[in-house]
Amino acid sequence: xxxxxxHVTKRFGSTIALNDISLTVxxxxxxxxxxxxxxGKTTLLRIIAGLELAEEGTVMLEGxxxxxTPARHRNFGVVFQSYSLFxxxxxxxxxxxxxxxxxxxxxxxDARAAEMLKLVELSEHGNKLPSQLSGGQQQRIxxxxxxxxxxxxxxxxxxxxxxxxxxxxxxxxxxxxxxxRLGITTIMVTHxxxxxxxxxxxxxxxxxxxxxxxxTARELYEQPTSRFVAEFIGRMxxxxxENNLFAGQQLALPSDKQGATMIGIRPEDVRxxxxxxxxxxGLIPVKLRNTIYLGHLAxxxxxxxxxxxxIVAEIPGHACKAIVDAPHLAIEMRPETIxxxx
Amino acid sequence: xxxxxxxxxxxxxxxKNRKSRMAGIVPAIIVGIPLALFVLFPLTHILGRSxxxxxxxxxxxxxxxxxxxxxxxxxxxxFAVTIVTTILAIVFAYTFAYAIQRSTMPFRxxxxxxxxxxxxxxxxxxxxxxxxxxxxxxxxxxxxxLGIDLYGYWGIVIxxxxxxxxxxxxxxxxxxxxxxxxxxxxxxxxxxxxxxxFRTVTLPATRYGLAAAIFVCFTLVITDFGNPMVxxxxxxxxxxxxxxxxxxxxxxEMGTVIGMVLLIPAAIAAIVEKRVSAKQYALISEHSKPLVxxxxxxxxxxxxxxxxxxxxxxxxxVAVVVFASFVxxxxxxxxxxxxxYAFDVQNGIQPLWNSIYISVMAAGIGVVxxxxxxxxxxxxxxxxxxxxYFLSILPAAVPGMVLGLGYILAFNNPxxxxxxxxxxxxxxxxxxxxxxxxxxxxxxGTSMKQISGRFDExxxxxxxxxxxxxxxxxxxxxxxxxxGIAVFFFMRSMVTLSAVIFLITPNTQVAxxxxxxxxxxxxxxxxxxFSVCIIATIMVVLLAVRLLLNATGHKNVSLIR
Numbered sequence: 001x002x003x004x005x006x007h008v009t010k011r012f013g014s015t016i017a018l019n020d021i022s023l024t025v026x027x028x029x030x031x032x033x034x035x036x037x038x039x040g041k042t043t044l045l046r047i048i049a050g051l052e053l054a055e056e057g058t059v060m061l062e063g064x065x066x067x068x069t070p071a072r073h074r075n076f077g078v079v080f081q082s083y084s085l086f087x088x089x090x091x092x093x094x095x096x097x098x099x100x101x102x103x104x105x106x107x108x109x110d111a112r113a114a115e116m117l118k119l120v121e122l123s124e125h126g127n128k129l130p131s132q133l134s135g136g137q138q139q140r141i142x143x144x145x146x147x148x149x150x151x152x153x154x155x156x157x158x159x160x161x162x163x164x165x166x167x168x169x170x171x172x173x174x175x176x177x178x179x180x181r182l183g184i185t186t187i188m189v190t191h192x193x194x195x196x197x198x199x200x201x202x203x204x205x206x207x208x209x210x211x212x213x214x215x216t217a218r219e220l221y222e223q224p225t226s227r228f229v230a231e232f233i234g235r236m237x238x239x240x241x242e243n244n245l246f247a248g249q250q251l252a253l254p255s256d257k258q259g260a261t262m263i264g265i266r267p268e269d270v271r272x273x274x275x276x277x278x279x280x281x282g283l284i285p286v287k288l289r290n291t292i293y294l295g296h297l298a299x300x301x302x303x304x305x306x307x308x309x310x311i312v313a314e315i316p317g318h319a320c321k322a323i324v325d326a327p328h329l330a331i332e333m334r335p336e337t338i339x340x341x342x
Numbered sequence: 343x344x345x346x347x348x349x350x351x352x353x354x355x356x357x358k359n360r361k362s363r364m365a366g367i368v369p370a371i372i373v374g375i376p377l378a379l380f381v382l383f384p385l386t387h388i389l390g391r392s393x394x395x396x397x398x399x400x401x402x403x404x405x406x407x408x409x410x411x412x413x414x415x416x417x418x419x420x421f422a423v424t425i426v427t428t429i430l431a432i433v434f435a436y437t438f439a440y441a442i443q444r445s446t447m448p449f450r451x452x453x454x455x456x457x458x459x460x461x462x463x464x465x466x467x468x469x470x471x472x473x474x475x476x477x478x479x480x481x482x483x484x485x486x487x488l489g490i491d492l493y494g495y496w497g498i499v500i501x502x503x504x505x506x507x508x509x510x511x512x513x514x515x516x517x518x519x520x521x522x523x524x525x526x527x528x529x530x531x532x533x534x535x536x537x538x539x540f541r542t543v544t545l546p547a548t549r550y551g552l553a554a555a556i557f558v559c560f561t562l563v564i565t566d567f568g569n570p571m572v573x574x575x576x577x578x579x580x581x582x583x584x585x586x587x588x589x590x591x592x593x594x595e596m597g598t599v600i601g602m603v604l605l606i607p608a609a610i611a612a613i614v615e616k617r618v619s620a621k622q623y624a625l626i627s628e629h630s631k632p633l634v635x636x637x638x639x640x641x642x643x644x645x646x647x648x649x650x651x652x653x654x655x656x657x658x659x660v661a662v663v664v665f666a667s668f669v670x671x672x673x674x675x676x677x678x679x680x681x682x683y684a685f686d687v688q689n690g691i692q693p694l695w696n697s698i699y700i701s702v703m704a705a706g707i708g709v710v711x712x713x714x715x716x717x718x719x720x721x722x723x724x725x726x727x728x729x730x731y732f733l734s735i736l737p738a739a740v741p742g743m744v745l746g747l748g749y750i751l752a753f754n755n756p757x758x759x760x761x762x763x764x765x766x767x768x769x770x771x772x773x774x775x776x777x778x779x780x781x782x783x784x785x786x787g788t789s790m791k792q793i794s795g796r797f798d799e800x801x802x803x804x805x806x807x808x809x810x811x812x813x814x815x816x817x818x819x820x821x822x823x824x825x826g827i828a829v830f831f832f833m834r835s836m837v838t839l840s841a842v843i844f845l846i847t848p849n850t851q852v853a854x855x856x857x858x859x860x861x862x863x864x865x866x867x868x869x870x871x872f873s874v875c876i877i878a879t880i881m882v883v884l885l886a887v888r889l890l891l892n893a894t895g896h897k898n899v900s901l902i903r
Contacts, residue, residue: 051799051802072804075805078799084796085800087819097814101801101805101806101807101810
């Protein structure tokens with residue numbers, strides 16, 4: 001284990017920002033804190049960085065207690081959301097700043113700064129000021145600066161959210177590549193689920209100061225344990241169930257999920273049967289209310305009988321026409337695709 | 343970990359939090375002590391002395407004052423001058439600032455420069471110019487024999503309007519500079535006329551700037567004594583009465599009582615202004631689209647005419663003073679002469695050198711003092727922060743002559759350690775530093791806020807200590823602001839009368855006071871020459887600093903505040 005948080009709690013006045021968070025991060029792992037704004041993810045990162053003090057709990061690195069160590073003695077690299085490059089220094093001096101503070105010899109600083117500049121592929125921009133660089137370039141310099149002191153942990157606080165979509169995508173890959181090459185333990189905070197899914201080894205989904213669920217992208221998508229996670233990662237139809245009945249229709253729930261009161265099903269798992277007789281067993285008759293055509297995909301908004309319930313199904317874009325023209329529609333929810341959310 | 347251990351850890355870290363807050367008290371005290379000594383301590387002496395009577399402490403001085411019909415008249419005079427001046431100055435300054443920020447009239451940069459020109463001159467230059475023009479021996483009366491008598495109420499009002507105009511202009515100009523074009527576009531789309539858009543959008547958006555300008559004008563006028571001394575004639579106001587009581591009759595008790603009476607409206611105005619101006623910044627969001635003024639023939643012509651008239655008045659005053667300094671004997675022998683620049687008066691040119699020396703000291707000390715206060719308040723939060731902040735802006739509420747009077751009462755005493763510098767140029771520099779402390783402090787604090795937070799955190803995570811962060815990051819980023827603050831202290835120290843009038847000795851006379859004395863003696867030409875020297879000094883310094891800043895790549899720094 002590289003980094004261990006135990007029972008971390010933080011209050012701002014009477015509101016609890018973090019409530020008893022415990023978490024272990026493996027060496028070389030890329031972890032994402034994912035959650036809506038106000039869930040406490042940034043506060044948790046700042047506590048790990050030493051920029052804020054937890055009221056309770058400890059932060060341990062390789063068995064050493066860092067809870068009382070100030071940020072400047074932790075040797076954690078941090079990349080902030082807004083460009084926090086020092087505007088009065090060139091890119092190279094920014095990168096060398098951490099070593100300068102450690103009073104390393106000039107030659108060593110220069111060599112290391114040049115090396116880091118090369119790592120982020122900006123060698124020709126070393127003598128530019130931050131104001132002369134694009135947003136993406138600035139964040140790459142910030143990454144190089146954070147890595148120049150050979151930190152034990154890399155912390156990224158929404159590093160991409162201020163950038164254009166295109167730049168964001170390419171920088172995602174670049175950060176991940178650099179992280180793998182250096183094998184550095186990394187924690188990134190983001191509110192963008194796609195970012196978390198594409199970059200992280202494991203994702204910590206956070207909700208109102210607590211960890212809602214921790215797992216790989218696949219685990220979170222396929223086995224969400226709560227409604228919050230189910231709806232935050234991807235789309236999910238949330239359906240109330242009573243005595244295995246949904247909207248008056250018998251559901252074929254697996255034996256271990258009998259008696260659930262709330263189930264979820266992903267739109268792509270909802271099977272559409274066009275032209276089927278409404279009386280077919282296991283099929284629920286529906287009426288098409290709205291079609292949202294997205295090119296390669298289409299979302300169908302369906303009314304379930306007269307129950308007032310609606311359900312969204314996702315189908316390939318080319319299948320759209322046949323379904324819109326069909327006289328009768330019904331859906332099928334396969335037991336293995338139904339997720340029980342309690 | 344057991345619950346007990348968690349509890350222990352928690353109470354430990356809480357103790358640590360409290361400890362770091364307590365640690366912040368030390369720098370707060372280091373910065374606070376000189377403030378207390380040079381602001382609070384003199385004020386307590388003013389307060390104490392105003393209650394001191396031959397029979398011990400009591401309200402006798404105040405009772406005597408309130409029962410005195412002459413005093414009540416003077417108070418009435420002061421308010422009559424101040425209110426009318428404030429209204430006129432605000433109307434003119436708003437029009438002028440509007441013309442510069444919101445119209446497409448030509449020469450806007452030139453007009454802006456003219457508007458702030460009076461800041462380069464001693465604060466009584468307006469009265470000086472008016473006397474040269476319309477006084478008993480003024481060129482207009484002499485040439486046309488109009489028999490205009492300017493001495494008295496209207497003389498003071500006109501001089502005061504011109505005196506406070508640049509201050510109001512700077513505030514209103516800043517308030518009018520920021521505008522969200524989207525709101526004006528919405529107003530136009532909804533069918534609002536230009537006049538309605540002005541009433542419903544522009545005026546409300548600048549209301550905080552307007553309020554701030556009103557209070558600044560009010561404070562400046564009610565506490566100014568230079569202009570009333572020169573052009574007031576028999577019309578006495580509170581500020582000139584303090585001068586008469588203290589200098590003329592050595593009546594410190596009455597001086598302090600009137601000082602207290604002056605302090606109250608000035609303090610109220612200062613408090614309201616600070617409250618109000620803090621709200622100005624929230625109006626513009628980062629999504630705003632800057633307003634680019636559109637051409638409007640009628641409006642622009644009207645504004646150009648108004649700007650021309652106001653500029654003409656300002657330029658005329660300054661020009662006539664410059665002109666008078668170069669003629670043989672105004673207004674009788676108008677041939678060119680340099681004889682007034684020989685300064686064959688007592689002390690000769692020494693007061694000018696004294697002024698420059700004092701101003702350089704005030705600039706150096708002022709920058710350090712206000713930056714230290716702003717830095718400690720921003721970076722060392724402690725239970726003393728609020729008190730320190732209050733002390734830092736308190737001088738804004740204290741009329742200069744009240745502070746100066748406090749210095750006499752507090753420090754003209756061999757028992758006080760500060761007595762060692764009493765009667766030197768140094769204490770005059772100190773008086774200027776603390777008289778202008780609030781303004782310098784606010785400039786420093788504002789720009790420190792803009793660069794704080796994220797750079798500090800970035801530096802900390804990279805291993806930088808507080809000192810390293812300050813010298814490598816904060817200070818270089820603050821540099822242009824610090825230059826601006828130094829220039830501010832230099833300029834104000836060169837031209838101020840009020841804070842220094844009670845502190846000068848024959849050996850430590852300053853140029854602005856020389857202007858007053860010479861003018862008072864009727865040596866108008868020599869007074870004019872002194873004024874010109876002050877103006878020239880400030881212009882040279884401004885130019886030199888501007889060139890220095892441009893050479894170091896700081897082109898967008900405003901030096902005149």
